[in-house]
Amino acid sequence: MNLFDVYPLNDITIVKAKGSYVWDDKGEQYLDLYGGHAVISIGHTHPHWVKRIEEQLEKIAFYSNSIKIPLQTELATKLGQVFGKQDYQLFLCNSGAEANENALKLASFHTGRKKVIAFSKSFHGRTSLAVSVTDNKNYIAPVNETENVVFLPFNDEDALTAYFNDHGNEIAAVIVEGIQGVGGINVAEDGFLKAIRANCTEHGAVYIADSVQCGYGRSGKFFSHDFAGVSADIYSMAKGMGNGFPVAGIIVAPHIKPKHFQLGTTFGGNHLACAAALAVLEIIEEEKLMGNAVMVGKYLKDELEGIKALKNLRGRGLMLGFDVPENLKDLRKNLLWEQKIFTGEAKPSVIRLLPSLALKRRDAEQFIDSLKEEIEKIQSA
Numbered sequence: 451m452n453l454f455d456v457y458p459l460n461d462i463t464i465v466k467a468k469g470s471y472v473w474d475d476k477g478e479q480y481l482d483l484y485g486g487h488a489v490i491s492i493g494h495t496h497p498h499w500v501k502r503i504e505e506q507l508e509k510i511a512f513y514s515n516s517i518k519i520p521l522q523t524e525l526a527t528k529l530g531q532v533f534g535k536q537d538y539q540l541f542l543c544n545s546g547a548e549a550n551e552n553a554l555k556l557a558s559f560h561t562g563r564k565k566v567i568a569f570s571k572s573f574h575g576r577t578s579l580a581v582s583v584t585d586n587k588n589y590i591a592p593v594n595e596t597e598n599v600v601f602l603p604f605n606d607e608d609a610l611t612a613y614f615n616d617h618g619n620e621i622a623a624v625i626v627e628g629i630q631g632v633g634g635i636n637v638a639e640d641g642f643l644k645a646i647r648a649n650c651t652e653h654g655a656v657y658i659a660d661s662v663q664c665g666y667g668r669s670g671k672f673f674s675h676d677f678a679g680v681s682a683d684i685y686s687m688a689k690g691m692g693n694g695f696p697v698a699g700i701i702v703a704p705h706i707k708p709k710h711f712q713l714g715t716t717f718g719g720n721h722l723a724c725a726a727a728l729a730v731l732e733i734i735e736e737e738k739l740m741g742n743a744v745m746v747g748k749y750l751k752d753e754l755e756g757i758k759a760l761k762n763l764r765g766r767g768l769m770l771g772f773d774v775p776e777n778l779k780d781l782r783k784n785l786l787w788e789q790k791i792f793t794g795e796a797k798p799s800v801i802r803l804l805p806s807l808a809l810k811r812r813d814a815e816q817f818i819d820s821l822k823e824e825i826e827k828i829q830s831a
């Protein structure tokens with residue numbers, strides 16, 4: 451049987467990983483500024499994470515959500531501590547799309563309404579509702595097309611308020627990324643997030659903060675929405691939550707009450723997933739990784755700012771992006787093949803940096819040196 455060919459692949463097979471480094475099957479070492487697509491939060495194969503999972507595996511890996519799983523309560527308590535909101539409620543699932551799917555569904559149950567506001571260049575996942583609020587026609591199958599979603603311009607407070615003034619009592623939810631990832635690292639302005647909060651409060655809609663990529667400390671705060679000083683009604687999270695172990699969830703404000711069987715999952719919140727997620731939070735706290743994201747992120751931003759060939763540097767913490775001009779279009783490819791550095795991309799010409807939050811300053815320096823070298827090589831060719 452062949453694999454169903456849905457991704458263009460780099461001809462590289464990674465077989466080993468440690469911290470911010472990965473190795474291929476030929477023993478070649480790569481610096482990972484991509485974090486396996488923003489997933490690696492505490493560093494590849496962190497010893498505490500490995501130990502926590504191994505120890506759990508020896509006890510029990512999985513049992514159904516029909517019994518008590520104290521690790522889920524432990525995780526909820528720890529999340530409340532790190533996030534700072536103990537009165538919120540945790541629902542666990544398995545992926546970012548599923549988290550958003552549940553967030554949107556819950557918002558509709560809660561309000562009894564159908565309409566959702568999403569924004570230009572958004573990406574919220576590939577399942578039915580999640581893809582319906584994603585601004586990319588190529589991902590939306592005919593069956594996912596719906597009249598219930600309206601796309602408004604990102605960071606446009608006036609358009610948002612005008613739409614609420616006309617349709618306020620129909621709107622179940624607004625879903626927004628604190629920093630758009632797939633859309634090209636576009637930071638939601640504080641005023642825009644405040645306007646979302648104010649309009650949702652005034653019209654009884656649910657504010658969903660998609661924090662799947664920009665959350666879990668990546669921006670330097672636990673959720674990048676925190677920069678605006680507002681609280682969302684639901685936060686969705688995934689990628690960094692398990693450091694590569696598939697685990698995701700939504701955090702729900704206390705005024706949204708649970709009802710049995712409205713949401714559910716077979717695998718979500720299983721013993722192993724909780725052990726992995728707890729290990730991640732323990733290391734984020736113990737190794738002060740949000741502080742590291744601020745510090746190393748600032749170093750990278752300052753250095754990148756000084757590289758005149760790169761345009762429109764943007765982002766927060768260790769979620770950074772910049773435009774690569776046409777004459778440097780091979781830059782990302784050359785970083786990978788010449789310098790052995792993985793970076794992310796956003797179409798058509800953005801390089802995205804999404805490394806582990808434990809990225810060391812010396813690794814960031816190596817990246818900057820390599821980047822300058824590759825730019826010079828292209829420019830002098």
Ligand SMILES: Cc1ncc(COP(=O)(O)O)c(C=O)c1O
Pocket residue numbers: 545546547548550573574575576627631632660661662663664688689
């Ligand atoms: C902001 C955002 N939301 C949702 C998703 C979907 O997550 P998953 O691929 O885990 O379903 C992604 C994935 O890239 C994302 O970046």
